[in-house]
Amino acid sequence: MNPDASTIAAGAPIEVDLSPVAEGQDIKVFWRGKPIYISHRTKKQIDEARAVNVASLPDPQSDEARVKSGHDQWLVVIGICTHLGCIPIAHEGNYDGFFCPCHGSQYDTSGRIRQGPAPANLAVPPYQFVSDTKIQIG
């Protein structure tokens, strides 16, 4: 009952062009049936994410560990709440990050869980920068 060959094949890596995404904007792409949020963060959002005392977080992880160095403005996360799998809404909640409407989990501008029942940060999918304005997810 594991995924069949065509499902696996359809889950191959995809490339996303980032050039149309302006600062402060974000886009949602689908990969393996999961929504991937790609946010072009503002300076303020990055600073907010880095000002936090990492040890105080429910799932301690620094912002630097969640983005690719040199591309710090780009946050790429799987937009699936780690609680029970709903899709959080971007740019909502108390932390200017993501807010899950199902059970009230709130994530910050680095996609880290800050409040609510979710046990972990929003997952970062495997991806790499092919060029400065293009990433490959998968």
Added chain:
Amino acid sequence: MSGPSDYQPSNPALQWIERRLPIFGLMHSSFVAYPTPRNLNYWWTFGAILSFMLGMQILTGVILAMHYTPHADLAFKSVELIVRDVNYGWLLRNMHAVGASMFFFAVYVHMLRGLYYGSYKEPREVLWILGVIIYLLMMATGFMGYVLPWGQMSFWGATVITNLFSAIPYVGESIVTLLWGGYSVGNPTLNRFFSLHYLLPFLIAGVVVLHVWALHVAGQNNPDGVEPKAEKDTVPFTPHATIKDMFGVACFLLLYAWFIFYMPNYLGDADNYIPANPGVTPPHIVPEWYYLPFYAILRSIPNKLAGVIAMFSAILILCFLPWLDSAKTRSSKYRPLAKQFFWIFVVVCILLGYLGAQPPEGIYVIAGRVLTVCYFAYFLIVLPLLSRIETPRPVPNSISEAILTRGGKAVASVMVALVAAGALFLGSLQDARASEGSDRPPANNWSFAGPFGKFDRGALQRGLKVYKEVCANCHGLSYIAFRNLAEAGGPGYSVAQAAAFASEYKIKDGPNDAGDMFERPGRPADYFPSPFPNEQAARAANGGAAPPDLSLITKARSYGRGFPWFIFDFFTQYQEQGPDYVSAVLQGFEDKVPEGVTIPEGSYFNKYFPGHAIKMPKPLSDGQVTYDDGSPTTVAQYSKDVTTFLMWTAEPHMEARKRLGFQVFVFLIIFAFLMYFTKKKVWADSH
């Protein structure tokens, strides 16, 4: 089913079979000669009601499966086509969907009956555990069945519930992948759920056979909890129990039919009339009402794994009930303390169900935690403790003695309490949506409301005109074919008029022999063409918000009625939240935005739209559409007409549903009375 039978059929053909396979003897000893305690009350008819419901679900389900398509792109549409085009498809679908709720309602009564009268105690432990297994299988079946229509709640319910398994350490993720058959809930998930949803009811039927077998070995418990000792303590199953069960089933059918014919969507969720969309989560994900108490327990625990464990323990703890409660007296009738705690437990379950439908914030979370503790305390502290400290009242020596000394008055008051509590519980779903923060749409006087409601033909024809001239520029109507316009219960056009109406449309067809697509005039069998070729085009042309298809809009939109209205709604059959909302939105545009409200660029202020910022500009203005029949050409009249028309597109067979409902009710009431008087006659000398 206990031991060899001495039954001898008189018919030689039956004798021939009986000597080779003693099936008639088995039937005879199990369901005819079988001695049943003569003091059983009506709570004992729920066994028969449940058997009946299982048969009903399997029968309607098998027929529905003949018309259903288990594919992520087609499932939603195939369910709509069952309702619209299959002969009596609407009836089958309503019977099956409402049947699930009724099945659970009956099983809860049946379980509480067992709890109250101590039916799980020695020697009926295995019988009780088999019952818990049936209940677990029912929950799995019900959940997978709810996924099959592939609406928004189906999809997101499936996502939330399958994600529960990811809490299991180490193997959780692999289990979830196996359930999904992919990387997320999708077509493979739907396919395997369909397969399992078809399989599990037959497993249930198998366990039911074991359940009945165990019952007939141990014998039925009874309200006094003393075993039958002499022959005068029992009556033969047929005709006594059979006719009593028939009367019970007939009464239950009245409730069932009330939902099927008059309130088919009362127990459902409006969001499930929106096709599944993996990119948008509905604001409140609420399971079906029968899972709500367990959902509340899940959510009241802040840790994910602990929450999942608590939820499953809440059910599995029932298996250990025979050993947790070691009191010698079976029936709570003779246990003054246990009786009180039983009713507290029932209230706790109902309140948990209510909380399960509320948003998980503030006071609801705290209340949920308190009640979760109460739930487990009943099994782990109260029952073990009571069996040690409680002094039960003396139990009668025999069933006949109990009958001679009894006075029956409690049943009626219990019945009333249960019905009131049940209504509160069922309606808590609607209450969940009461806090949206927008104004209540005003109630209208619809021609199609109530048990005898019919569509106003003039309104339908005018509404069609408004749709065609205004709405159709942006909104599709893709489940309605031109032929529907000439069908009974619709706008009342003739077949020729519908054909003429169709021919005004250009329909894309092809490819022809040259391989090209071409346009031709519409035929009655064609569906209303959509204004945009796909959702992306619709989105791009409308500032990012795709205009929804209107075929189902009056069923897919709703608003919270709140306590206590949802209880009255059950009796008044009010179910026009959707039309009220649609009509209110059409009239709710205001040029002046009130202070304190900011409306984003490209949006318009609407009083009744959730959040008030709607992308649709004010669609209707006075005098915009001309009417030939002299009706006023005002926005109010347009809204009323087009909403009536959209109610018809959402449910073209509504008039047939209500008409058949009346006939069924007349029949059922007569049938129930006949059963009652037959029962009285049969039992006349047994009381």
